Amino acid sequence: MTATSDGMIDKAGLRVAAPLARFLEDQALPGTGVDPSAFWSGMADIYARFAPENRDLLARRDALQAKIDAWYGALGGRPVDPDAQARFLREIGYLVEEPAPFVATSIRVDDEVARLAGPQLVVPILNARFVLNAANARWGSLYDALYGTDVIPGTPSGRGYDPDRGAQVIAWAKAFLDSSVPLATGSWTDWDGSPPVLAQPDQLRGHAGSTILLRHNGLHIELVIDRDHPIGASDPAGLADVRLESALTTIVDLEDSVAAVDADDKVAAYANWLGLMKGDLEAQFDKGGRTLTRSLEDDRRYTAQDGSEIVLPGRSLLFVRNVGHLMTTPAIHLPDGTEAPEGILDGIVTALIALHDLNGTGRFRNSREGSIYIVKPKMHGPDEAGFTNRLFDAVEDLLGLDRHTIKVGVMDEERRTSANLAACIAAVKDRIVFINTGFLDRTGDEMHTAMRAGPMIRKSEMKASAWIAAYEDRNVQIGLACGLSGRAQIGKGMWAAPDRMADMLDQKIAHPMTGANTAWVPSPTAATLHATHYHRVDVFARQAARQSEPVTPLEKLLTIPLAHGHNWSLDEIRDELENNAQGILGYVVRWIDQGVGCSKVPDIHDIGLMEDRATLRISSQHMANWMLHGIATPAEVDAAFVKMAAKVDAQNASDPHYRPMAGPAATSLAYRAARALVFEGLDQPNGYTEPLLHRFRQEAKAAQTGNS
Ligand SMILES: CC(=O)SCCNC(=O)CCNC(=O)[C@H](O)C(C)(C)COP(=O)(O)OP(=O)(O)OC[C@H]1O[C@@H](n2cnc3c(N)ncnc32)[C@H](O)[C@@H]1OP(=O)(O)O
Numbered sequence: 001m002t003a004t005s006d007g008m009i010d011k012a013g014l015r016v017a018a019p020l021a022r023f024l025e026d027q028a029l030p031g032t033g034v035d036p037s038a039f040w041s042g043m044a045d046i047y048a049r050f051a052p053e054n055r056d057l058l059a060r061r062d063a064l065q066a067k068i069d070a071w072y073g074a075l076g077g078r079p080v081d082p083d084a085q086a087r088f089l090r091e092i093g094y095l096v097e098e099p100a101p102f103v104a105t106s107i108r109v110d111d112e113v114a115r116l117a118g119p120q121l122v123v124p125i126l127n128a129r130f131v132l133n134a135a136n137a138r139w140g141s142l143y144d145a146l147y148g149t150d151v152i153p154g155t156p157s158g159r160g161y162d163p164d165r166g167a168q169v170i171a172w173a174k175a176f177l178d179s180s181v182p183l184a185t186g187s188w189t190d191w192d193g194s195p196p197v198l199a200q201p202d203q204l205r206g207h208a209g210s211t212i213l214l215r216h217n218g219l220h221i222e223l224v225i226d227r228d229h230p231i232g233a234s235d236p237a238g239l240a241d242v243r244l245e246s247a248l249t250t251i252v253d254l255e256d257s258v259a260a261v262d263a264d265d266k267v268a269a270y271a272n273w274l275g276l277m278k279g280d281l282e283a284q285f286d287k288g289g290r291t292l293t294r295s296l297e298d299d300r301r302y303t304a305q306d307g308s309e310i311v312l313p314g315r316s317l318l319f320v321r322n323v324g325h326l327m328t329t330p331a332i333h334l335p336d337g338t339e340a341p342e343g344i345l346d347g348i349v350t351a352l353i354a355l356h357d358l359n360g361t362g363r364f365r366n367s368r369e370g371s372i373y374i375v376k377p378k379m380h381g382p383d384e385a386g387f388t389n390r391l392f393d394a395v396e397d398l399l400g401l402d403r404h405t406i407k408v409g410v411m412d413e414e415r416r417t418s419a420n421l422a423a424c425i426a427a428v429k430d431r432i433v434f435i436n437t438g439f440l441d442r443t444g445d446e447m448h449t450a451m452r453a454g455p456m457i458r459k460s461e462m463k464a465s466a467w468i469a470a471y472e473d474r475n476v477q478i479g480l481a482c483g484l485s486g487r488a489q490i491g492k493g494m495w496a497a498p499d500r501m502a503d504m505l506d507q508k509i510a511h512p513m514t515g516a517n518t519a520w521v522p523s524p525t526a527a528t529l530h531a532t533h534y535h536r537v538d539v540f541a542r543q544a545a546r547q548s549e550p551v552t553p554l555e556k557l558l559t560i561p562l563a564h565g566h567n568w569s570l571d572e573i574r575d576e577l578e579n580n581a582q583g584i585l586g587y588v589v590r591w592i593d594q595g596v597g598c599s600k601v602p603d604i605h606d607i608g609l610m611e612d613r614a615t616l617r618i619s620s621q622h623m624a625n626w627m628l629h630g631i632a633t634p635a636e637v638d639a640a641f642v643k644m645a646a647k648v649d650a651q652n653a654s655d656p657h658y659r660p661m662a663g664p665a666a667t668s669l670a671y672r673a674a675r676a677l678v679f680e681g682l683d684q685p686n687g688y689t690e691p692l693l694h695r696f697r698q699e700a701k702a703a704q705t706g707n708s
């Protein structure tokens with residue numbers, strides 16, 4: 001394989017970056033049974049068929065947005081008449097006819113997706129250490145999750161184990177056992193370790209050595225009995241830990257939590273997915289002064305009550321989130337010299353790599369049903385969902401897969417998708433495995449779509465607004481009406497405050513209560529804690545109860561979160577600007593300078609928030625909206641950026657790789673990127689942040705290479 005001077009290699013008329021071509025031919029293709037030359041010509045054919053349509057779909061987004069901008073703009077600040085708005089949106093084809101009633105028909109869907117209810121973890125694909133941790137987060141220690149978080153108030157005292165805190169952990173866990181797997185008589189607190197007799201004897205499933213296996217609401221619980229362990233030694237039953245089945249599924253993310261802007265980045269990401277599918281991914285890292293090696297956990301084996309063997313998965317069932325339809329990648333150039341749509345590349349390559357799992361040649365099985373699980377984000381309406389469906393047909397043909405082997409999880413995170421959700425599901429009805437309310441992107445799209453209608457309410461008020469309640473309700477109601485119960489996940493969004501686990505335990509139980517059989521968590525610890533909610537709530541009973549509920553009217557969904565008659569004080573306006581600016585800068589600086597796509601960034605109240613591209617979309621669109629409507633002047637926005645740049649610099653002072661932003665602004669690419677996201681925010685397609693992030697990151701990488 002010889003590359004020309006531009007580092008590209010000709011493959012069936014495509015120009016492919018050498019690192020990508022080598023990765024595919026040397027690592028991904030061998031063992032799949034797919035012939036390399038057939039692969040390249042098949043890929044070229046898919047691009048020839050789908051790239052023009054991809055471009056047309058994006059042009060349609062822009063055309064619709066231009067009409068919507070003009071319509072809201074013509075109102076001149078007058079209130080939106082809901083009937084007129086719906087008529088207009090129908091006329092321009094933004095709203096489509098509801099499809100005739102139908103049910104989804106996806107088959108060969110694993111139990112974790114179709115028949116169980118539990119947490120869904122998301123993990124940035126570029127971080128192998130986290131990726132492995134996520135895959136292994138199928139099981140988590142409840143004792144550790146409680147001890148290490150604010151669920152137990154205060155912080156551990158002293159250097160070693162804090163026995164008072166430990167006692168609170170044990171009391172919490174035993175109360176949890178009393179409510180989920182009660183003993184026939186008495187409390188787990190008084191249990192002495194004799195063979196437990198449960199109120200519901202079939203909850204006792206078996207044992208592995210002295211470890212006892214229980215099951216409730218489909219989820220397993222391990223009681224770890226070890227009288228030699230420091231905790232077990234002081235427990236009347238020798239109980240050293242309670243381990244919970246936690247992240248049933250994990251989304252390995254190629255999208256909003258990573259910074260992947262060129263062929264090298266894409267190859268690094270695909271290599272981690274390959275390691276997962278082959279089962280040989282490993283990561284070595286230093287922790288607490290020790291070098292640790294992390295790899296995938298084995299399945300777990302137990303002896304059932306009747307003496308037979310029970311084998312339970314040791315790893316979370318993995319999905320991979322591809323990028324959406326928007327971006328192109330410099331990793332491949334089409335015959336006309338333009339960059340190739342990145343989402344098409346992701347579809348082809350991530351499915352190709354999953355063949356290692358399907359063929360059973362890896363160390364473990366991911367899907368026992370022989371499916372490939374791809375999450376498709378940021379689709380706008382049924383035409384785009386239909387495009388994905390046909391693209392996946394074509395990928396299946398290229399790879400010799402049965403039709404609908406590739407499953408799709410649809411992120412319900414753009415307004416045109418929420419408003420036409422049944423039609424979107426219909427477009428992928430033979431392969432759908434989830435609809436998830438990605439409320440973060442959805443909030444960004446709410447603001448961008450209705451940008452010209454007026455100033456938006458404050459960011460913190462968004463979650464309580466009418467449209468979002470309608471959006472969350474309709475997603476469940478429509479999902480149930482389309483027959484997703486027992487076939488697919490109805491999913492809820494991310495808990496974006498990774499350190500506030502007490503609040504999460506308090507509030508996130510609302511997700512299963514809605515009938516959602518999964519919801520997103522940011523970390524394995526959060527997965528273990530959120531798993532307790534699925535013991536407290538019987539989600540499938542909740543689904544049955546909501547099955548015949550009427551669908552919340554579309555009109556409510558289309559209620560724009562405008563700040564009618566706002567009277568914010570100058571302090572409130574400054575706080576809002578500074579909070580947004582801090583989040584933007586804190587996130588963007590690591591993205592641009594270090595290629596970190598997901599960060600924990602303190603907000604103005606010093607609460608560490610998970611920031612990714614979707615939260616960035618919200619903050620940047622919010623500032624752009626307030627500037628457009630004169631709530632803040634450009635000078636005030638700039639003042640917020642200047643002040644917060646100094647603050648973010650101080651917050652990162654201990655990071656040796658950090659490059660300060662404060663001072664002469666022009667010297668920091670990250671600062672310029674952050675500012676551009678707001679000042680050029682109105683012109684960004686649908687308010688997305690990727691085009692600017694990619695441009696500045698590519699510049700930063702070029703500068704770093706030049707300097708090295
Ligand atoms: C809108 C959307 O699209 S949401 C979806 C995209 N967002 C995400 O994927 C968020 C995923 N979460 C994360 O990336 C991280 O939790 C962050 C960036 C929010 C916080 O990261 P950090 O500040 O490094 O976390 P923190 O220091 O508290 O914990 C690190 C430990 O937790 C583990 N951890 C944290 N998050 C995860 C995760 N998502 N998956 C697996 N392990 C994780 C790490 O492996 C590490 O443990 P280790 O030292 O044993 O390896």
Ligand SMILES: O=CC(=O)O
Binds near residue numbers: 441493
């Ligand atoms: O992808 C998730 C979101 O909330 O956006």
Ligand SMILES: [Mg+2]
Binds near residue numbers: 377413438441
């Ligand atoms: Mg999203």
